[in-house]
Amino acid sequence: MKLQARIAGYRRLRDQPLWRLLAADHAPELVGLLQTLLLDGERRLPGSILHERLQHHLDAINASDLPRELPRTAQAYVAHWLSQGYLERRLPEGASEEEYELSAQATQAVRFIAGLEASRSTATESRLSLVIQQLVQLAEQTETDPTARLDALYAERDRLDAEIARASSGKVAAIDGKRAVERTREIIQLADDLTEDFRRVRDDFEQLNREFRERIIDDEGERGDILDRLFEGVDLIGDSEAGRSFNAFWSLLNDAEQSAQLDAALEMVLSRNFARKLQRHERQFLRGLTGVMLERGSHVHDVMQNFARSLRGFVQSRGYLEQRRLNQLLKQAQAEALQLRDSVQARQRTPYTLQLTTSRLRSLAQWRLHDPRHARVDGSIARSEGAAISLDSVGDLVAQSEINYRGLRRDLHELLATHEQLSIAGVLARRPAEQGLGSIIGYLSLATRHGVVADGEHEAITWQGKDGSERHARIPLVWFLKEKRHEFA
Numbered sequence: 001m002k003l004q005a006r007i008a009g010y011r012r013l014r015d016q017p018l019w020r021l022l023a024a025d026h027a028p029e030l031v032g033l034l035q036t037l038l039l040d041g042e043r044r045l046p047g048s049i050l051h052e053r054l055q056h057h058l059d060a061i062n063a064s065d066l067p068r069e070l071p072r073t074a075q076a077y078v079a080h081w082l083s084q085g086y087l088e089r090r091l092p093e094g095a096s097e098e099e100y101e102l103s104a105q106a107t108q109a110v111r112f113i114a115g116l117e118a119s120r121s122t123a124t125e126s127r128l129s130l131v132i133q134q135l136v137q138l139a140e141q142t143e144t145d146p147t148a149r150l151d152a153l154y155a156e157r158d159r160l161d162a163e164i165a166r167a168s169s170g171k172v173a174a175i176d177g178k179r180a181v182e183r184t185r186e187i188i189q190l191a192d193d194l195t196e197d198f199r200r201v202r203d204d205f206e207q208l209n210r211e212f213r214e215r216i217i218d219d220e221g222e223r224g225d226i227l228d229r230l231f232e233g234v235d236l237i238g239d240s241e242a243g244r245s246f247n248a249f250w251s252l253l254n255d256a257e258q259s260a261q262l263d264a265a266l267e268m269v270l271s272r273n274f275a276r277k278l279q280r281h282e283r284q285f286l287r288g289l290t291g292v293m294l295e296r297g298s299h300v301h302d303v304m305q306n307f308a309r310s311l312r313g314f315v316q317s318r319g320y321l322e323q324r325r326l327n328q329l330l331k332q333a334q335a336e337a338l339q340l341r342d343s344v345q346a347r348q349r350t351p352y353t354l355q356l357t358t359s360r361l362r363s364l365a366q367w368r369l370h371d372p373r374h375a376r377v378d379g380s381i382a383r384s385e386g387a388a389i390s391l392d393s394v395g396d397l398v399a400q401s402e403i404n405y406r407g408l409r410r411d412l413h414e415l416l417a418t419h420e421q422l423s424i425a426g427v428l429a430r431r432p433a434e435q436g437l438g439s440i441i442g443y444l445s446l447a448t449r450h451g452v453v454a455d456g457e458h459e460a461i462t463w464q465g466k467d468g469s470e471r472h473a474r475i476p477l478v479w480f481l482k483e484k485r486h487e488f489a
Contacts, residue, residue: 017085018105024084029070032058034086034102035110048365051075073232075366104203132258158178177274184269191289204301209307213314218314230296254294262290292333404435407489412446416485423479425461433463440473447478450487454478 013019024030037053038045044052055074062069072080075370078100081087086106091098102110143149166173177181266286269275275283285292314320411431415422424443440463449452457477465471 016105017103018109018112020084021086021106021109026070029061030256031110031113034081035114036103036270038087039107039110044099046095047098047100047363048076050100052367053080072139083240104200133400135455137468177277180272180274181277181369184275185282188285191293192285202303205300205307209311212311213320213323215313216320217327224403248422259290266290286488402443405442405446407434408439408442408446412480413485416480416482416488419480421479423459423477424475425459427480428463436463436465436471439463440475444475444478446488447480449479450484 014023021030036057037050051074054077058070058072058074058077058288070077078087085103086104089098089100089101140149142151143152157434264288270283270286278286332452350371411427412422415427415430418428424440424447427443435442440461454477458474459477460472460474462470462472
């Protein structure tokens, strides 16, 4: 892979929730909270319980001797984690409130950090044994030569006969307890990763559901291929690659013989003496392994079935026609806007006023009782010298504004022809701020690149807004120098 392609790929990953979580401010505290709340124990929590537990942990962290505090409330952190993609929120059928769980990428980030703390220093014998066993089994199952297959079976029979002879004579070769514990922990790691695969399968189903709906809406025909298959009763999600893979796994998990073998093996392993050397949470994981896989697999199975039913209902109720019409209107509006972009400026006034209605929705848990003491205000009046504008805030304001830099550069180029140096207040005294605050921000932006900033000094400026009223502000003192006049040409 070329260097540029690799860097471009890493830049895309940098915008994903996994990398954002690892690079976030207070990352150690955030990862620890997410792991404690939604990974070590319960994987899904109702909103009220999550807020209560999170606030309890936040109070404990802020009251401890940790070097950094977490200033936000539990509700604010949950809302931020949702926007960043660390959490997922769903309203289960029949539930009274929303439930939260870690996103697949956040889970992967937490597991990655936890794995660094308990990383392996060397390649273990048990991992090598698992690799060899799987390779040998793969070689046997893909062998098409009958002679080679018979030779392998005869060799296996000879090995089994020798093992039977040793056991009959009272000689049983069992691995020692240390190696048994090591292999058990490798199995626990594999099984834990397997249960997390259900999350990725569910995410694949959700993506398929969205893609099928988009294809139905974008299909211009009366009855496209997808509609025909849906009307014929074909389960598109179940027939997808993810659906077929999950159905095969689900069938294997529900096979009575396989389940009985798994339960018997788990019971025998936990009864061995070496199992006492396992940690408590490891023994609990093994005891509940079958139940956990069935519970999570059942949830994914229900999700797949619900998506399939909702797709059929979406088509059969002909609700897709309204969605298609809305999609066509949006595309038409975008096309007309593109045609007008060269003749109509973004800040040009239009003779149309659109009255919007809005409402602020909040949960009952965020309500606070009114305290009359908060209504008392100080009766004294202090004269303000104007709002202060810092250079740190200029970047955000520039990104949100459309500023006429060409006109500002022209004014500076003309004024510096007759002045050795000018501050922004001096410029405003000679040239009005045509864009109001936008012009001030533009001058500050140009000053950070072409001017000289006087550290720790400020100046008061005044300009007239479009409504005719005067505006005042205190800004850092910057100087535009005549020697840099050519930079504004």
